[in-house]
Structure formats: C-alpha cells, structure tokens
Amino acid sequence: MSVDFLIGLFLATLIVALFTSRLYRLILWYSLNSLMLGILALLIGQELDDRAMLITGAVTILIKSIGIPYLLKNLSHKFNFVRQIQPEIKVQYAIILIPAILVFTFYLAEPITHMIHGNANYVAISISSLFLSLLLMMEHRNVAPKIIGFLSMENALFLLGITATDGMPMLVELGIFFDLLMAIVVINLLFHGEEMHS
Amino acid sequence: MMLTLLVLPALIMFIVSFFKNKKAKFLLPVSSFAILLPIIKLFMLPKPYALIGSYLVADKLDTYILLVSSIVGIGVTLALLTLDKHVKVSANAYRRFYRFFAIFWVGLTVSILSNHMGVYWIGLELATLSTVYMIKTNHTRAAHKEAWNYMIVGAIAISLVLFGIILMYASAKPILGEDAMQFDLLLSHAKEIPSPFLFEMGFAIATVGMFVKMGFFPMNLWLANIERASFYPVAALFSGILESAVIIGFFRFSQIAMEVNYTHLFGFVFVYTLLTIFIVSFLIFRAKDFMRLFSLSGIEHMALIALFWVSGGTFAALLHFGAHAFLKPALFLSTGVLESNGKYRIAGALRGYKGKKGQLFWVLVSLFLLAIISLPPSPMFFSELYGFGAMIETAKHSDHMLAMIGAILLLLILLSVIFYRFVAIYQSMKYEGKEEEKKVYASELFALVIFALCLAALLLPSSLDYLRSIT
Incomplete structure (x- = not known):
C-alpha cells in the first residue's frame, strides 16, 4: 500500500515539474521525485531483503535528492541561470497531453505487464515517467530544465530497474551513479564554457 | 594484470595532462602509442580470455575491434601534434583534450571487452560523456551549441539503451537470476527465455538507442553537425572508435536476438x-x-x-x-x-x-x-x-x-x-x-x-x- 502511495507521489512530482515555470521550484520537484524513488528502493529492498537495493536506495537519497539539487542550485548562482523558465507547451495543451501520454503508455506496456510478476503496473508507470521526462526536456528552451529532464529520465530508468527486475546487480547500480557524477562534472565544464562565450 | 596494462597508458595520459610543462605535449602521444602494446599481447593470448571474472572477457571479436580502435587512436594522436598549425587551439584545451581522451579510452576498453550488459552500458556512457568535452575544445559558438546538443541527444540515446537492457534483463532473470546480464549466458539460454516478447521489445529499444547514437534515421544530420563543429581529430575519434563501441553492442545483442526470433x-x-x-x-x-x-x-x-x-x-x-x-x-x-x-x-x-x-x-x-x-x-x-x-x-x-x-x-x-x-x-x-x-x-x-x-x-x-x- 505504501509502495503504491510512493509511486503515485513519484509520478505526481514529475507531472507538477512539467508545469513549473521557476527554476528553483523545478529543482525542488526533482529533489522530491528522487526522494520518493529512494524511499521506494528502501521499502522494496526491505520487502525483498535485498541489501544491494537498500544501499542504492540510501545512495539515491544522498546523491540525487540532496547532492545534485544542491549542486544545481550552486551552479545556478555561479553562472546566473535564467530562473524564469516558461514551458514552450501551453498549460491548456499540457493538461491534455500528459494524461494522453499516461493512457498511451499503460496501453503500450500492457503486453509487458502480463509477463512481469509482482509489480506489473509499476512498469507502466516507469515507462510513462520516461516519456514525461522526455517531454520535460522538449518543452524548455533553456539548458538547466533540459538537464533536470535528463536526470528525471535517469530516475525513471531506476524505477524501471527496481520494479521490472526487482533490482539490478549492485555493480551496475553503482556504475550508473558514477556515470551520473561524471555527467555533472561535464555539465559544470560546459557551463564554464558558456560563461566564457557570454 | 592484463587489465592493468590495458588501462595504465590511459592513466599515465590522464596524470600527465595536468602538467603544464611544455614537454608534456610530447609525452601525451607517446602514452597513446603505449596503448597498442598490451592489446597486441591480448591479441596473441588464447581466447576466450577472462580479464575480470565473467565481467570482462576477451574473445576474437572484441580483440579485433579493440586492436582496430587502438590503431585509430594512434593515428589521431599523431594528427593532434600539428593541430595548432591548422586551427586555433590553446595549450590548456590541448591538455584537456588528452585528459578526456584518457577517460574515453578507459570507457571504451570496458565497453568493448565487456561480457555483461550493465558493464557495457557503463563503459559506453563514460566514453560518451568524455567526448562531450572533446567537442568543446573548439572554442566557437557552434561547437559549444553542438556540445550541448550531443550531451542531450546522446543522453537520450544512451538512456534508451539502458531501458532496453533492463527489459532484456527482466525477460531472462527468471531463468538466469543476476547472471541474466551476461552476454555468453544469455546467448546459450536464448531459446529458454520465458518471455521472448519482452526480450524483443528490449532489444528493439536498445537498438534504436544505438542507431540514434550512430546517426541513423531520424538523427542523420545530428552527428554530421557535431562533427562539423568540432575539431577534425574529434570527428576521427567518433567515426573510428566511438562507433566501434556502439556497433559491438549491437553485434552482441543481435546475436542473442537471432536465437530468440x-x-x-x-x-x-x-x-x-x-x-x-x-x-x-x-x-x-x-x-x-x-x-x-x-x-x-x-x-x-x-x-x-x-x-x-x-x-x-x-x-x-x-x-x-x-x-x-x-x-x-x-x-x-x-x-x-x-x-x-x-x-x-x-x-x-x-x-x-x-x-x-x-x-x-x-x-x-x-x-x-x-x-x-x-x-x-x-x-x-x-x-x-x-x-x-x-x-x-x-x-x-x-x-x-x-x-x-x-x-x-x-x-x-x-x-x-x-x-x-x-x-x-x-x-x-x-x-x-x-x-x-x-x-x-x-x-x-x-x-x-x-x-x-x-x-x-x-x-x-x-x-x-x-x-x-x-x-
């Protein structure tokens, strides 16, 4: 029951992020989205008695929910990001588009959900989160929300990993975290370049 | 031991890239040459040769691809020696290029030699991210824009690959457990996969991700624009080495998919x-x-x-x-x-x-x-x-x-x-x-x-x- 609730909150934070027009709010929604994911990993890990998933859950909360949002806010101060980020897709259209994506992904994932035992509907939610993250990347012109879209996509994949496979091998999870940190380093360097050009 | 030898030249290159001494410029290509030696040794060893358990295994296919890539790497570093004669490049950007080339090489070696879908993805992602900064060594607006472009589209492509890997892993996990990530085991048990549809869907998504990364439909001009905006050795690295790492993934996945359907x-x-x-x-x-x-x-x-x-x-x-x-x-x-x-x-x-x-x-x-x-x-x-x-x-x-x-x-x-x-x-x-x-x-x-x-x-x-x- 609590897992259902958390998955609902995971999806809700992503949907709200799609309507956000302020950068710091968007970072906050990303942070909450990651927090829900981390708690979910901890809960499912405890249920399955999977120590690797418990560790990845804790690392998710530390890195994705606290570390990365803090770093993004710092970068925003350092490089004076545009904080008014109006989505290109108007609210009235987004209200129609987002449920359409949700319904479409549930329909798309239907043949898969029959093959996965246990948390079958969660797979559909992870796929829809992936599409919504792509939408977040597409609907903004500024770089910062695009980065958050990319990070949310990583969250959606992590959710898929937890729900469809009852957790990926520990080595892979840690490798993904390492790559994520590397991505942040590269993003930081790109912003340095941006400062030089402006 | 063999893995240490394979990665050591890249590590030396990475460390030397921090030295501001002018002579370091000559040490960097030398370390690139040193990459070839352990690969030749690996080429001669009997196959399959396990480098780290079942995670990194050298077979005939990946050793061939690694050998070709290392020769391309040498050619590129030779051309880099005279880069400043043809284009404007600062000493700092030059050293950074090598720093990221070293990371790129480690990622590439891991992805090419991997016998594990997850490890393959990690190596590929590392190689992809390191190339972003190599595009950026050209200090022009076009290169800067294309570096962001590469970062974002590359991230989408690589995410699709991971998405596919998760589905393929999920399809085989009931019979292979955590070993369902291993290419050789997946290949030998391909016919027993309980949900072939799930595997095929995962394969299709991962393949689209890999094809997008190689500039296939619908991203045909994406790669061309990036290569146009960056320095020519970067374009050479993309076509001669990075694409090798992508295509070997396609080879591995498709070998299993051939058995499935x-x-x-x-x-x-x-x-x-x-x-x-x-x-x-x-x-x-x-x-x-x-x-x-x-x-x-x-x-x-x-x-x-x-x-x-x-x-x-x-x-x-x-x-x-x-x-x-x-x-x-x-x-x-x-x-x-x-x-x-x-x-x-x-x-x-x-x-x-x-x-x-x-x-x-x-x-x-x-x-x-x-x-x-x-x-x-x-x-x-x-x-x-x-x-x-x-x-x-x-x-x-x-x-x-x-x-x-x-x-x-x-x-x-x-x-x-x-x-x-x-x-x-x-x-x-x-x-x-x-x-x-x-x-x-x-x-x-x-x-x-x-x-x-x-x-x-x-x-x-x-x-x-x-x-x-x-x-």
Missing part, C-alpha cells in the same frame, strides 16, 4: 537500415563540405555493417567494419589539411601540394576517397560483394527472394548516387579551382601511411582467415 530481428534491422541509407544517400548528394560528406558516408557504412551482420554475413560485416574504421578517420584527418586554406572549399582542395610529402598526401587522399566508394581493390568492394551474397543466402531460406533482390537493387541504386557524388567531388578537388600552395606535416602524413598500411593488411590472407574464424 530471427525473422523479427531481420525485418526490423532490414527496414531501419534501408530507410537510413535511403535518406543518407540523398543527403550525401547535397553535401557541400568535407566533414558532412564523410560523416554521412560513415552513417551509410555503419548501416551496411548492421545489415550484413543480421544477414549472417559476419565476415562481410567485420571486413567492412575494419575498412570503415581505417578509412573514415584517415579522411577526417586529411580534412584538417584540405580545409586549412579555406573552409568548405572543395574545388581545388587536392591541388597545390608540392614536394614528396605533398605528392604522397594527395595520392593517399585520392586512394582513400576512391576506396570509400568501394572501388576495387578496396576492402569495401569485397565486403560489399560478400555482404550482398549473404543477403541472397538469407533470402534462399525464406519465401522472399524477389523482395530481397528488389531491396539489393534499390541499395545498389542508392550506392550509385553516393558513388556519383564522390567521383564528382574528387574531380572538382583535383581539376577545378585555383592552385594554392599547401603544407603537409610529417606527423599527419605518417598517420595516413599507417591507415593505408592497415587497410592493405586487412586484405592479407591471414587477416581474412582471422575474420572468417570469428563467429
């Missing part, structure tokens, strides 16, 4: 690659500068490699791959010289080369240009013959022989369009435009000679036998 796999890849070649051939026809021309031609060749591979023409695909991996970087590196006296100017680009070095340069570039359009005795001529043969062979076992002959005819028409365009460009380079004196440096010429020798070595009976022995 060959008809579905063949149909999907056949339509996708044909569509890509169709679009790319017309884009090549309209290309107005060297970089885009070679980049689009690279996409065409990668599509042909994928097509030959799924048709069962392993030998043809690997021969085509080797030829592509040597020819395309050679042409990209030549672009640095061809364009240094006026960007985008095709007419007369092959005129004005004096002295022995100059003459050798234009002869080599002419040979590369003609080899890329499969004029005999180019290895591409033979690989295409064997590849089309494999396609016919596949059709013999189905009821679609007429459709296959039609598809091959269509492919030949599209390849003729590309052939026509390249010949026209060559004639314009050689016989049109003004003659201006141009300079070729020894290091870049040496790189081209290495590529030419490697191309010739590909046609040696022992090389061909080695490629035939890869299954």
Whole structure:
C-alpha cells in the first residue's frame, strides 16, 4: 500500500515539474521525485531483503535528492541561470497531453505487464515517467530544465530497474551513479564554457 | 594484470595532462602509442580470455575491434601534434583534450571487452560523456551549441539503451537470476527465455538507442553537425572508435536476438537500415563540405555493417567494419589539411601540394576517397560483394527472394548516387579551382601511411582467415 502511495507521489512530482515555470521550484520537484524513488528502493529492498537495493536506495537519497539539487542550485548562482523558465507547451495543451501520454503508455506496456510478476503496473508507470521526462526536456528552451529532464529520465530508468527486475546487480547500480557524477562534472565544464562565450 | 596494462597508458595520459610543462605535449602521444602494446599481447593470448571474472572477457571479436580502435587512436594522436598549425587551439584545451581522451579510452576498453550488459552500458556512457568535452575544445559558438546538443541527444540515446537492457534483463532473470546480464549466458539460454516478447521489445529499444547514437534515421544530420563543429581529430575519434563501441553492442545483442526470433530481428534491422541509407544517400548528394560528406558516408557504412551482420554475413560485416574504421578517420584527418586554406572549399582542395610529402598526401587522399566508394581493390568492394551474397543466402531460406533482390537493387541504386557524388567531388578537388600552395606535416602524413598500411593488411590472407574464424 505504501509502495503504491510512493509511486503515485513519484509520478505526481514529475507531472507538477512539467508545469513549473521557476527554476528553483523545478529543482525542488526533482529533489522530491528522487526522494520518493529512494524511499521506494528502501521499502522494496526491505520487502525483498535485498541489501544491494537498500544501499542504492540510501545512495539515491544522498546523491540525487540532496547532492545534485544542491549542486544545481550552486551552479545556478555561479553562472546566473535564467530562473524564469516558461514551458514552450501551453498549460491548456499540457493538461491534455500528459494524461494522453499516461493512457498511451499503460496501453503500450500492457503486453509487458502480463509477463512481469509482482509489480506489473509499476512498469507502466516507469515507462510513462520516461516519456514525461522526455517531454520535460522538449518543452524548455533553456539548458538547466533540459538537464533536470535528463536526470528525471535517469530516475525513471531506476524505477524501471527496481520494479521490472526487482533490482539490478549492485555493480551496475553503482556504475550508473558514477556515470551520473561524471555527467555533472561535464555539465559544470560546459557551463564554464558558456560563461566564457557570454 | 592484463587489465592493468590495458588501462595504465590511459592513466599515465590522464596524470600527465595536468602538467603544464611544455614537454608534456610530447609525452601525451607517446602514452597513446603505449596503448597498442598490451592489446597486441591480448591479441596473441588464447581466447576466450577472462580479464575480470565473467565481467570482462576477451574473445576474437572484441580483440579485433579493440586492436582496430587502438590503431585509430594512434593515428589521431599523431594528427593532434600539428593541430595548432591548422586551427586555433590553446595549450590548456590541448591538455584537456588528452585528459578526456584518457577517460574515453578507459570507457571504451570496458565497453568493448565487456561480457555483461550493465558493464557495457557503463563503459559506453563514460566514453560518451568524455567526448562531450572533446567537442568543446573548439572554442566557437557552434561547437559549444553542438556540445550541448550531443550531451542531450546522446543522453537520450544512451538512456534508451539502458531501458532496453533492463527489459532484456527482466525477460531472462527468471531463468538466469543476476547472471541474466551476461552476454555468453544469455546467448546459450536464448531459446529458454520465458518471455521472448519482452526480450524483443528490449532489444528493439536498445537498438534504436544505438542507431540514434550512430546517426541513423531520424538523427542523420545530428552527428554530421557535431562533427562539423568540432575539431577534425574529434570527428576521427567518433567515426573510428566511438562507433566501434556502439556497433559491438549491437553485434552482441543481435546475436542473442537471432536465437530468440530471427525473422523479427531481420525485418526490423532490414527496414531501419534501408530507410537510413535511403535518406543518407540523398543527403550525401547535397553535401557541400568535407566533414558532412564523410560523416554521412560513415552513417551509410555503419548501416551496411548492421545489415550484413543480421544477414549472417559476419565476415562481410567485420571486413567492412575494419575498412570503415581505417578509412573514415584517415579522411577526417586529411580534412584538417584540405580545409586549412579555406573552409568548405572543395574545388581545388587536392591541388597545390608540392614536394614528396605533398605528392604522397594527395595520392593517399585520392586512394582513400576512391576506396570509400568501394572501388576495387578496396576492402569495401569485397565486403560489399560478400555482404550482398549473404543477403541472397538469407533470402534462399525464406519465401522472399524477389523482395530481397528488389531491396539489393534499390541499395545498389542508392550506392550509385553516393558513388556519383564522390567521383564528382574528387574531380572538382583535383581539376577545378585555383592552385594554392599547401603544407603537409610529417606527423599527419605518417598517420595516413599507417591507415593505408592497415587497410592493405586487412586484405592479407591471414587477416581474412582471422575474420572468417570469428563467429
């Protein structure tokens, strides 16, 4: 029951992020989205008695929910990001588009959900989160929300990993975290370049 | 031990890149040469050779791809020695280029040698992220924009690959547990996978991610624009090395997918690659500068490699791959010289080369240009013959022989369009435009000679036998 609730909150934070027009709010929604994911990993890990998933859950909360949002806010101060980020897709259209994506992904994932035992509907939610993250990347012109879209996509994949496979091998999870940190380093360097050009 | 030797030159390169001493500039290419030695040693060891348990295993296929990539890496670093003679590049950007090249090499080695889907993805992601900064070493607005573009589209592509991997893993986990990530085990148990549909869906999504990364439909101009905006050695790295890491993933995944359902796999890849070649051939026809021309031609060749591979023409695909991996970087590196006296100017680009070095340069570039359009005795001529043969062979076992002959005819028409365009460009380079004196440096010429020798070595009976022995 609590897992259902958390998955609902995971999806809700992503949907709200799609309507956000302020950068710091968007970072906050990303942070909450990651927090829900981390708690979910901890809960499912405890249920399955999977120590690797418990560790990845804790690392998710530390890195994705606290570390990365803090770093993004710092970068925003350092490089004076545009904080008014109006989505290109108007609210009235987004209200129609987002449920359409949700319904479409549930329909798309239907043949898969029959093959996965246990948390079958969660797979559909992870796929829809992936599409919504792509939408977040597409609907903004500024770089910062695009980065958050990319990070949310990583969250959606992590959710898929937890729900469809009852957790990926520990080595892979840690490798993904390492790559994520590397991505942040590269993003930081790109912003340095941006400062030089402006 | 072997893994330490493989990664050590990259680590040395990474550390040396932090030294501000001018002599460090010469130590960097030397460390790049050192990469080749452990690979040759690995090449000679009996296969399969486990480097780290079942995570990194060297077999004939990945050792071949690693060897080709390391030679391309040497060629690129040789050309880098004279980069500042052709384009504006700061000493700091130069050192950073090497720093990220070292990270790129580690990621690449891991992904090529991996026997584990997750480890493969981690290596590929590391290599992808490190190339973002290499694009950025060119301090222009276009390069900066394209670096972001690469970061975002590359991230989407790589996420699709991970998405596919998760689904493939989920499909086989009930029978293999956590070992469902291993390529060799997946291959040997492919027929027992309880949900083949789930596996096929995962394969299709991962393949779309890999194809997008190689510039296939619908992202044909994405890669070309990036290569245009970055320095020419980056374009050479993309086409000669990074694409190798992507294509080996496709080889591994498709080997398993062939066992699951060959008809579905063949149909999907056949339509996708044909569509890509169709679009790319017309884009090549309209290309107005060297970089885009070679980049689009690279996409065409990668599509042909994928097509030959799924048709069962392993030998043809690997021969085509080797030829592509040597020819395309050679042409990209030549672009640095061809364009240094006026960007985008095709007419007369092959005129004005004096002295022995100059003459050798234009002869080599002419040979590369003609080899890329499969004029005999180019290895591409033979690989295409064997590849089309494999396609016919596949059709013999189905009821679609007429459709296959039609598809091959269509492919030949599209390849003729590309052939026509390249010949026209060559004639314009050689016989049109003004003659201006141009300079070729020894290091870049040496790189081209290495590529030419490697191309010739590909046609040696022992090389061909080695490629035939890869299954």
